[in-house]
Amino acid sequence: MKFCKGESHLNKQELMQLEQLLEQVQKPARYIGGEMNAVQKDWDKVDTTFAFCFPDTYDIAMSHLGMKILYHLINLREDALCERVCMPAADMADLMREKDVPLFSLESRKALNHFDIVGFTLQYEMSFTNILEMLNLGRIPVYAKDRNDTFPIVVAGGPCAFNPEPLAPFIDAFMIGDGEDVMNELIDVIRDGKKQGLTKMNILRNLAKVEGVYVPALYDAAYNEDGTLSSFTPNDPAAPAVVKKRVVKDLSAAVYPDSIPVPYTEIVHDRMVLEIMRGCTRGCRFCQAGMLYRPVRERSMDRLLELADKLQQSTGYEEMSLSSLSSGDFTCLPELISELMKRYKEKRVSVSLPSMRIDNIVKQSLEETQKVKKSGLTLAPEAGTQRLRDVINKGVTEEDLIRAVSDAFESGWSSVKLYFMMGLPTETDEDLQGIGDLARKVVRAYYAMPKEKRTKGVMVTCSASVFVPKPFTPFQWAAQDTIETVHEKQAALRQYLKQKCVNFKWHESHLSMLEACIARGDRRIGDVIYTAWKMGCRLDGWNEHFKFDKWLEAFEKCHLDPAFYAYRERPYEELLPWQFIDAGVSQEYLKRENEKAKAGAITPDCRHGCNGCGLQKWHVCDFVENPPLKDKPHRAEVAN
């Protein structure tokens, strides 16, 4: 029986086994590949093969923009190919292990250990056990030290690579910063190394010389008696003391896919994505992305329209989403939206705008984007009182929120989602009550509309996640609330949100605590991840698979205390595990922002004047020229 067009690379017996497994698992369509625009290259005609691994299931992986960019970028090379590999769901993973079918790529069904490079994208901490599971299913030893020259070189990148230490024992090399800027250099070095017959260690040494690449084996970490880091130093002349993140300087000139695989089965974000801008100037103090993706870079209108047309023609998608951290800040947003709406009206393609800030939702944009299809409106006030919003530098006011929801209600929306965080530094019961008050005022805004203008069935959903302090944010030194405190606060909030037309959703506090441990973890956390995985932890981001007790047991077995990582406020003098990385924003700036947070003072958007975050030294930021504001601006000015 021949099941696959083109040659299959699992051996015949494995292939037969796989076909039988597909009869037995849930959602077999996750494992078949063969999508429109998937790139199937000849293995004999390339020098380097790259497995792009997403450490979660297909439906999540295929929604991720970074994978689409790098998949496209690598496959543009004539001398290399890139294939996709996803984490199998639990039923499939178990059957694969039982029947001895290795983890394989979607395109050629080639086993993971046959690739030259295996690359993971690190999007969230709770996917880390999946990395070990995927390596193991792919017949690759999970510890880097156990892999000799015959195994693939295992690399990783993405936002979580900015604190690579928890994964240091497993990954050969990390890419820090914008992947499209460093990927080709990384592939060149590995290709040349293999051609010259270099050992893995020597290839890694050459990689360490590439700007933005961190090779953990070339560094030693030492600890004080109290468990804090005492020193972190290179042990090899090839390794730089400071690893500088890579930055794409011109987004319009950067590689961006004009064609992406179109899945058969429904995925989380089943649409074409146009990244209009990277970075954010707002400076919210809890937001890691806002710090990591600096400076702000916009794609030009011409480039965006060219990409939009090509994507629409190559995918046939019925929806296009404009993506960035804060789309309302894009200079030409109204022009871009009207042009896209005009172009695609006949073709029945709708345009959606996630990530709109409350203070700059353009009413016109709201109305334009729902001409074809109406989607839900999500707003993120993040905190319940103005005091706390000032602490986190979320420069929005209650008036902004009420104006935004009133506009939305008037334009025909009836359900609104509000995102909040609980456990932010300095939070008190008053701030939680504030969330209840805001919800009440939003419902009131709906009833303030004339009856004939209202769309029936108002519903305000308040979702409160647990704050997780992250590296390279002004709150990187802060303590997280204990699980007990979080439970008390959740109970209080449940009371405050017991209102008509209001719905409350909260997050699993255990998961957030572990996330905090790993996010600010050091090298020793790697052993905890390994131990937890050995005890059966995987797919931790999935409620039904998350085993908190096993994780606690793993900490105990490794003689480490979760409280040390999650609940401890760090002094400024402490050497932080990620401090050897230069993310652009300086530690001085982060300290300054943390002090301003404690004082409840806001920092204006740097479009209005440079705040000296540290990026000025690289000459990559357009706003450095803007003179700093002399007088503290009034809040309303900042919001505009």
Added chain:
Amino acid sequence: MKMLVIFEKTPRLRHIGHLDLMRAMQRALRRSGLPIAFSQGFNPHVLLNFAAPLSVGMPGKREIMEVPLDKGVCEGDFKKMISRALPPDLPCIAVRSVDDRHPAPMASLTAACYTAEFEHLPENFADTVSAFLEQKEIPAIRKTKSGMKPCDIRPMIHELAVEGNTLSMTLSLCEKATCKPDLLLSSLFEFAGMERPNALITRQQLLGGDAPNFMPLEML
């Protein structure tokens, strides 16, 4: 006008469900640049009709969909444009233009041919099949929308033959009487007193007309 599109769903895509296949075809039509028709309403979608949904897990050699068009397009151009827009595992085999009054393929459908490929069938299996077909009545339990229903599947079996390790069959497929190949195989192996072995079942051809003068559906 309408275009009948005869396409293959290859074994690689056999786990793709009917709704997913429909969405894939709608997107292919959007990519094609053909003058497709959209439904009215708030969420407009591309109009198309399949002759018969394929069960999940089953490839189809000559499946049929009907595509209404806003403007006339000749068969040659249509085939060229749709072929460019289809993924490699959903190739277009042929197209046929018909006018708007042409009955929907689903309405003319009466039966279908299938093959079941086994790894190994016993040597004398042809005798078992003959004996099976000699039965006047073959009682079986059919799954219907309103629950499990006992029925006689003998009149729905129009052909059943063995060649090597492949079983080919022609079975009724219409609203009034449908015998799925799965049901037939269960019944056959129960009759043979054997455990049912694994097989790849493929729908080879959709048929119209009446027994014994069935015609390929796309020719009607």
